[in-house]
Amino acid sequence: MSTAATAPQRTAPAIGAPVVEARGVVMRFGGLVAVNNVDLTVHEGEIVGLIGPNGAGKTTFFNCLTGMYKPTEGQVTLSGETLPPKPRRVVTAGMARTFQNIRLFSNMTSLENVMVGRYCRTSAGPLTSILRGPKYKREEAATRERAQELLDFVGLGDKAEHLSRNLPYGDQRRLEIARALATDPKVILLDEPTAGMNPQETRQASDLIFRIRDMGIAVVVIEHDMRFIFNLCDRVLCLVRGETLIEGSPAEVQSDPRVIEAYIGGGTDDEEEQA
Amino acid sequence: MRYALPTLSDETRAKHAAKGWPLALLGSALLLVSGLLSWSYDDRILGDISIRFWPVGVQIMAMVLGALGVAFALMDRGPLRRVGNWLDVALGLRALSTGVLVFVALVLAAIATEAGGLVNVNEGGWIALVGALLMFVGSRFVPQRELGQMHSARIPGWAEILVIALSMAAVLFLAAYLLNQDDAWLFVLGLAFIIALSMGLARSGFFTWFGHVAQRHKHVLTLAAFAVAFLFPFTQNGSDANMSIATQVLIFAATAIGLNIVVGLAGLLDLGYIAFLGSGAYIGAMMSNSAFATIGWKPPFLVTMLIGAIVASIFGLIIGSPTLRVSGDYLAIVTLAFGEIFRLAMFNLDGNNGPKLTNGPNGIPGIPDLQIGSFNFGDTHNVFGIPLGRFSNYYFILLLLIGFIILVFTRLNNSRIGRGWVAIREDERAAEAMGVNVFGLKLLAFAGGAFLAGLAGTIKAHQDSAVSPDQYLFLESAFLLAAVVLGGMGTIAGVLIGATILKLMPEKLRFFSEYRLLLFGLLLVLMMRFRPEGLVASRRRQLEFHDEDESLAEEVEDWHLEDVR
Numbered sequence: 117m118s119t120a121a122t123a124p125q126r127t128a129p130a131i132g133a134p135v136v137e138a139r140g141v142v143m144r145f146g147g148l149v150a151v152n153n154v155d156l157t158v159h160e161g162e163i164v165g166l167i168g169p170n171g172a173g174k175t176t177f178f179n180c181l182t183g184m185y186k187p188t189e190g191q192v193t194l195s196g197e198t199l200p201p202k203p204r205r206v207v208t209a210g211m212a213r214t215f216q217n218i219r220l221f222s223n224m225t226s227l228e229n230v231m232v233g234r235y236c237r238t239s240a241g242p243l244t245s246i247l248r249g250p251k252y253k254r255e256e257a258a259t260r261e262r263a264q265e266l267l268d269f270v271g272l273g274d275k276a277e278h279l280s281r282n283l284p285y286g287d288q289r290r291l292e293i294a295r296a297l298a299t300d301p302k303v304i305l306l307d308e309p310t311a312g313m314n315p316q317e318t319r320q321a322s323d324l325i326f327r328i329r330d331m332g333i334a335v336v337v338i339e340h341d342m343r344f345i346f347n348l349c350d351r352v353l354c355l356v357r358g359e360t361l362i363e364g365s366p367a368e369v370q371s372d373p374r375v376i377e378a379y380i381g382g383g384t385d386d387e388e389e390q391a
Numbered sequence: 392m393r394y395a396l397p398t399l400s401d402e403t404r405a406k407h408a409a410k411g412w413p414l415a416l417l418g419s420a421l422l423l424v425s426g427l428l429s430w431s432y433d434d435r436i437l438g439d440i441s442i443r444f445w446p447v448g449v450q451i452m453a454m455v456l457g458a459l460g461v462a463f464a465l466m467d468r469g470p471l472r473r474v475g476n477w478l479d480v481a482l483g484l485r486a487l488s489t490g491v492l493v494f495v496a497l498v499l500a501a502i503a504t505e506a507g508g509l510v511n512v513n514e515g516g517w518i519a520l521v522g523a524l525l526m527f528v529g530s531r532f533v534p535q536r537e538l539g540q541m542h543s544a545r546i547p548g549w550a551e552i553l554v555i556a557l558s559m560a561a562v563l564f565l566a567a568y569l570l571n572q573d574d575a576w577l578f579v580l581g582l583a584f585i586i587a588l589s590m591g592l593a594r595s596g597f598f599t600w601f602g603h604v605a606q607r608h609k610h611v612l613t614l615a616a617f618a619v620a621f622l623f624p625f626t627q628n629g630s631d632a633n634m635s636i637a638t639q640v641l642i643f644a645a646t647a648i649g650l651n652i653v654v655g656l657a658g659l660l661d662l663g664y665i666a667f668l669g670s671g672a673y674i675g676a677m678m679s680n681s682a683f684a685t686i687g688w689k690p691p692f693l694v695t696m697l698i699g700a701i702v703a704s705i706f707g708l709i710i711g712s713p714t715l716r717v718s719g720d721y722l723a724i725v726t727l728a729f730g731e732i733f734r735l736a737m738f739n740l741d742g743n744n745g746p747k748l749t750n751g752p753n754g755i756p757g758i759p760d761l762q763i764g765s766f767n768f769g770d771t772h773n774v775f776g777i778p779l780g781r782f783s784n785y786y787f788i789l790l791l792l793i794g795f796i797i798l799v800f801t802r803l804n805n806s807r808i809g810r811g812w813v814a815i816r817e818d819e820r821a822a823e824a825m826g827v828n829v830f831g832l833k834l835l836a837f838a839g840g841a842f843l844a845g846l847a848g849t850i851k852a853h854q855d856s857a858v859s860p861d862q863y864l865f866l867e868s869a870f871l872l873a874a875v876v877l878g879g880m881g882t883i884a885g886v887l888i889g890a891t892i893l894k895l896m897p898e899k900l901r902f903f904s905e906y907r908l909l910l911f912g913l914l915l916v917l918m919m920r921f922r923p924e925g926l927v928a929s930r931r932r933q934l935e936f937h938d939e940d941e942s943l944a945e946e947v948e949d950w951h952l953e954d955v956r
Contacts (some may be wrong), residue, residue: 137707151899168530175801184820184824201824203820203823203824204823204826204828204829207824207826208826209823210838212825212826213824214638215821215824219818219820219821219824220821221813221814221817221818221821221822222817223809223813223817223931223934223947224814224817224931225811225933225948228810228813231807231810231824232810232811232813232814232822233825234825235807235810235811235814235825235826235828236825236827236828237826238807240806240807240808242803242835243806244807245802245803245806245808246798246799246802252806253534255807256806256807259807263888277946277948278948279934279944279948281944282945282948285915296825299825299826311764314735321933372790
């Protein structure tokens with residue numbers, strides 16, 4: 117592994133109480149065990165990295181956390197409460213996510229995308245919407261304002277009325293983060309937030325993640341870019357074939373020979389992961 | 392352009408550009424003049440077109456088309472050149488001339504069949520044909536010009552409002568004219584005229600511009616549209632024939648807009664929607680003062696309306712809650728079955744096979760006219776000396792209902808709920824993962840749509856003065872869906888147009904009714920091929936149907952940016 121230059125934003129994190137606790141999560145698809153007995157604890161104000169070779173079960177683990185899959189065994193708690201395997205309830209409880217392959221509402225504008233994220237924090241029903249009652253007006257204005265704020269936060273403030281499908285790739289990733297932030301999460305799960313980005317965009321992304329952490333939101337990141345992960349994270353969990361290989365500080369994980377072996381499979385062919 | 396048929400290459404066009412424009416202008420001018428000439432020796436057909444300098448009916452239509460052609464030509468080169476910077480005159484002229492050729496050919500065919508042979512065609516008809524041919528050939532060689540950005544094309548505000556008012560007046564005039572044609576040929580020719588006119592205007596981009604204007608003066612447009620609809624009964628001189636059709640169109644349109652909430656906004660395919668109209672109608676009938684009504688309680692009509700709507704929405708919830716977990720084709724099949732179950736249930740609840748509620752196949756006849764306060768809907772009232780009969784009364788109350796339904800539709804669409812529906816349509820799993828209550832919103836669309844159909848149903852029972860199970864066949868559901876798809880999913884104007892087309896045609900063209908299924912099928916197939924987003928497309932829907940069209944995406948983005956400015 118190449119040694120990472122220390123990022124300037126890196127401050128000693130004030131680790132708080134555990135937010136997310138996953139205990140013994142197992143996910144079987146028929147005979148295939150995609151995730152086998154994985155534990156994960158995320159504390160307040162912490163950035164946790166999830167790495168592993170392709171097919172290690174990182175995204176499946178994410179799906180178990182966010183209720184898109186119902187884990188075969190094990191349970192996930194958020195702030196001490198057990199999460200039901202219903203994506204909507206998980207979001208309401210305070211865990212938001214982005215997707216590996218961007219899943220924006222492509223024919224909506226950036227602003228509308230983020231406003232959809234506010235859905236679970238607003239409650240104007242059909243009646244007040246039809247009558248344009250005071251509640252509707254208040255909520256609609258607040259939603260719009262908050263969405264614009266979040267767009268400014270991720271640096272898309274001037275692209276509010278652009279259709280999300282027309283945005284460049286990097287902007288789409290940032291928009292997805294803004295949409296997830298709109299749900300007022302306690303923890304945000306980012307699935308490969310820098311995939312397909314150039315080095316400058318990657319730097320902006322890690323800057324953005326630090327700023328999210330500074331808002332008091334815990335962050336879990338899946339990423340293949342090792343320099344990015346070891347710069348960013350307070351703790352790193354390495355999954356291999358569905359099992360935890362090692363969990364520890366970036367330095368520990370980085371120097372563990374088993375991690376290197378897992379990635380380059382004995383050390384002959386593929387070295388691009390270290391770039 | 393996207394769906395252009397095989398056309399000339401640009402080089403050929405450039406080579407003959409100099410000849411094209413004079414030909415097109417000459418053709419248009421000939422068409423304009425031909426209206427003043429005699430078209431036939433026979434003075435009994437198509438409203439006497441044999442007299443010179445006395446244009447009627449088709450001759451006036453030909454003159455209007457000719458005048459538009461001349462205007463287009465002068466926009467390309469000549470005094471109106473500035474307008475040509477915004478309108479795509481070349482495309483407009485091409486589309487117009489195609490429509491004109493079909494129109495003139497139909498006129499000649501009409502003269503030939505009505506009067507017996509083409510020998511009856513007088514010089515006016517032939518000159519019109521020559522003019523149409525010249526236009527057709529000439530317009531093919533008019534090259535396209537570089538166009539300015541449409542949304543920056545501005546004329547003074549009062550002029551824009553004037554354009555809206557004039558367009559609405561034209562719509563009223565054309566509708567009244569068409570409906571008053573007893574001659575089937577004149578009706579067909581009127582349609583051909585409208586199609587030719589709108590083809591020319593649409594391809595030139597006039598409607599796009601009109602859309603921008605309408606966007607800037609939304610309230611004026613809505614007001615003008617309602618004023619026109621409100622004035623329509625006054626053009627009928629107390630004749631019930633057209634008003635009866637108009638009320639049927641309104642009921643059909645009201646139901647179709649309700650269905651559009653389900654199909655167009657929430658994206659759920661419902662093939663049994665007529666059952667909700669039916670349950671409203673049955674409730675209205677059972678609680679009416681009919682001698683055959685089966686429920687003793689006779690509340691005021693507004694209460695009955697509410698009960699009918701609530702019963703319909705309960706049906707919506709009952710059918711929706713187990714089935715909305717399936718989607719797409721499966722949902723369509725379940726709703727189709729529900730429509731049939733409703734009809735069969737109404738057929739059988741006659742006291743032999745269950746409670747006596749519906750009188751089985753006989754239905755509930757003899758429903759008296761509505762009476763709200765001292766206003767009886769069966770009476771003829773004179774307003775400003777113009778008699779307004781029974782159907783006009785129903786027409787007005789239905790207009791109110793449609794206004795209410797449109798209000799519900801647009802306001803739900805522009806709210807948190809509407810955004811949720813769009814998100815579900817775009818990516819259901821992502822919507823769920825962003826905290827949108829997918830199931831709840833689908834159920835709301837289903838129950839809300841049913842509620843509106845129930846409202847319409849209670850009025851329909853009184854207007855038809857009878858309900859029976861055979862009014863609520865699957866075919867009716869299919870027609871409702873066809874109106875939505877034809878007009879444009881997710882839009883009001885589109886569905887109104889779709890409903891009018893589907894309901895008006897069979898009424899005005901009796902000979903056509905035997906083939907109506909064949910022709911509607913054909914129409915839908917053609918629509919799916921050439922314009923899947925419907926006649927009047929909502930911008931977002933249009934994008935969904937043309938996923939790869941980047942220039943369209945840019946255009947839609949311009950709309951959004953303009954909204955902000």
